[in-house]
Amino acid sequence: MNIIATQALTKTYGGGVTALSDLTVAVEPGVIGLVGANGAGKSTFIKIMLGLIAPSGGSVRVFDLDPVTETDKVRARVGYMPENDCLPPDVSAAEFVTHLARMSGLPRTAARERASEALRHVGLYEERYRQIGGYSTGMKQRVKLAQALVHDPDLLLLDEPTNGLDPAGRDAMLALIHRIGTEFGISVVVCSHLLGEVERICDSLIAIQGGRLLRADRISSMTAASDVLAVEVTERTDELATRLGELGLPVTREGRMLLVPMESDLAYDQILRAVTDLELNLHRLDQRRHRVAELFTAKETVDV
Amino acid sequence: MSETGVIHDIGYQRYEGPRLGRAAAINALYVHGLRAAFGLGRSAKAKIFPWLVAGITVLVAVIIAAVKSQIPDFTFGYVDFDDNLSWLIIFFVAILAPALVSRDIRSGVLPLYFSRPLRAADYVIAKFLAMVTAVWLLLGVPQFIMFLGAAFTTKDGFSGVWDEVQDLAPGWAYSLLWALLFTSIGLLVASLTGKQAFAAGGIVAIFLMTAPVVGVLSVLPSSAANHMAGLASPMTLISGVGSWALGSQIGLDLGRYGPIYGIEAFCLIAASLLLLLARYRKVAAL
Known part of the structure; x- marks a missing residue:
């Protein structure tokens, strides 16, 4: 009610x-x-x-x-x-x-x-x-x-x-x-x-x-739909980006990090496998919550 | 370890009891206002002035009662009591009205009232009645003491007491008139500002500044102006109504304009109340 x-x-x-x-x-x-x-x-x-x-x-x-x-x-x-x-x-x-x-x-x-x-x-x-x-x-x-x-x-x-x-x-x-x-x-x-x-x-x-x-x-x-995974490796970030792209994950770069939208839990495994395949040092892999504020600003610009 | 003295958090309890609605809220606000008028439930400082004034009026009444019992020719009626204490009433109103009304504006408590079942009209009525009661008690109680003095010392037995009652009733009515008029003007002025000192000054100023106007009008070479001079000031207006309606002798010659005094007093009270209501309707919407 x-x-x-x-x-x-x-x-x-x-x-x-x-x-x-x-x-x-x-x-x-x-x-x-x-x-x-x-x-x-x-x-x-x-x-x-x-x-x-x-x-x-x-x-x-x-x-x-x-x-x-x-x-x-x-x-x-x-x-x-x-x-x-x-x-x-x-x-x-x-x-x-x-x-x-x-x-x-x-x-x-x-x-x-x-x-x-x-x-x-x-x-x-x-x-x-x-x-x-x-x-x-x-x-x-x-x-x-x-x-x-x-x-x-x-x-x-x-x-x-x-x-x-x-x-x-x-x-x-x-x-x-x-x-x-x-x-x-x-x-x-x-x-x-x-x-x-x-x-x-x-x-x-x-x-x-x-x-x-x-x-x-x-x-x-x-917030649920907008969770992203932030991946950071010590070197060869571009290589990983290409690899993930090949796997069908829409990757965006943000400084030294790669942002991957988390559509399902599979994304975790895919990223981990890609990292190990390329024999990279994984620096961090964490789930990042969009702050609600970002949603509003995004929505706002669409409205205007 | 001892378990005594431990306060257990019993959690939030819902309220299932009665909710009494607007009439009860008005009544509670009225009682609250009346208590506040005499400083009850407020700081010791707030008690000094009202009880000082009340003490003076009671003392005057006791003295009058004592004198009356000794000197039978001493004609100081209940109506004269009000007229002679008029300045004391003005100061009482000037302190009381801001304490009842301006204080609420200053502290910003009004939104809390008006987000409850209370309406603007309810607030005005409760405050108005509380102050009318307070001013009336200030005059009515000493008048009653005078009555007791006279009733216990009368030599005419029961008929003497009955005569006194017939004198007291108009005296009380006259006090009520004082209370009604002074309260409406006092509250209206006080509702305009949140500063108690300004409000008190404003109220005294209204009474101070209108008195000379009466003086000027009463010496003009026109009998109509002389008769109607009392209309210019609230104090002489009340005296005029008293002499017209109650036949009291106050040294103010009204001629045939007595009813005008009655009409003006009524209109003044009504207009002040309507303006108060309009003011609080606006405040309540904010």
Whole structure:
């Protein structure tokens, strides 16, 4: 079942600025990366899913509900973590998250319990009784994540969750998001302009550019077909290239290496046999994953 | 190795309990706002000012009640109480409205509210009611203390108490009018800025700058201008409504323009609320 489905979704702001145009995607549960440059329409897409703004054209369904007419039902099942700073400095995290749980309609006691649970899950323990103003950026991001999680949504919309974090903080946040997506059984849409970051934790990717859909697919299907083998020998690289060519393998040269598309496991054996036949010293033979980024750039040039 | 004291990670638990919806959220936001108005659930610093003001009003009420019980001719009514404390109310509103509204804008917490079932109108209503209640309590509780003083020292038995009740009810209504008008203006000004100091200054400025206008209009050689001078400032506007609707004597001659005061007060409150709503509709969509 699709958690998010859009059909020719379009959003034009007053003044003729097109934020989204003709966006059609169907998203399955899991961890989903929503990537695009700043201003590509990611935030607009999120706001439409939350029912904060109405689309100018097309349709959007979240859990098969219309965010425009069934706003409350959608929002009960969706948690939102905004990109910007959104925490008051003079209250404790425990109080703040409890308050927002009550805003989601949880009764008083349940709100308090869920708030400390959510804060525990994001890794805040005793600190949660301290005022937020004294927190580090990493801790603040965790509080923002906890408030999105507190009412037990089925879908989390995270807008740039790694913003402002140092590399270690990034890794921790990404690991946490991955854990929420896999262990908690909650689908997560992670918005980011850093492709390399989201591809590590996502099951599928949606790439948008200038409000248009660039590509939407599962990460596995994006990368599986494009695995290549990198072969490096100490000398006589040309000879090996010719030999592999004779064997029917489309070889490309890249510096001192030969790249062979891995259509099947047979390619391994063929390369090894060719190397031994030519009595070459094999320096390296490894499987090289295309970074998803390369796919997008390739696709992009085709589009233009 | 001892196993006691080890916290086991019981993993993520789904929430199966009730979700109460918008009405409960509005109620929670109202209670939260009312508590915040008196600094409850906030830092000790935030408690100083509201309780100082509340302390002063209660003290004044106790003194008045004591004086009244000793000197029967001392006619200081419930309505006079509000009029005489008007500047204190203005300062209370100037501190309270930014604390309720500007603080949310400054910290950027609004997107978190509006991604929940809460709507812009719900937010405005909850904050408005919380502040009206707070201002009304600030005036109504001292008035009640005055009432208790008078009721326990009355010499006319039950009918004396009943007379006091009939005086108290319009006094409470008058306090409500103060609360409604000052809250709507205060919240509207405070909703325009995230800086609490600016908002407080703006609110005080509105009341400060309109007072001289009343002074000028009331000495113009035109009886219509004199009668309607009070319309220019929120404070005299309320006094005018009080003298028209409740017949209180406030030294402001309205002539036959009393109803205009009533209409302006109503329109001012309605317009402020509508502008607030428009403002938050815009904020909610961002």
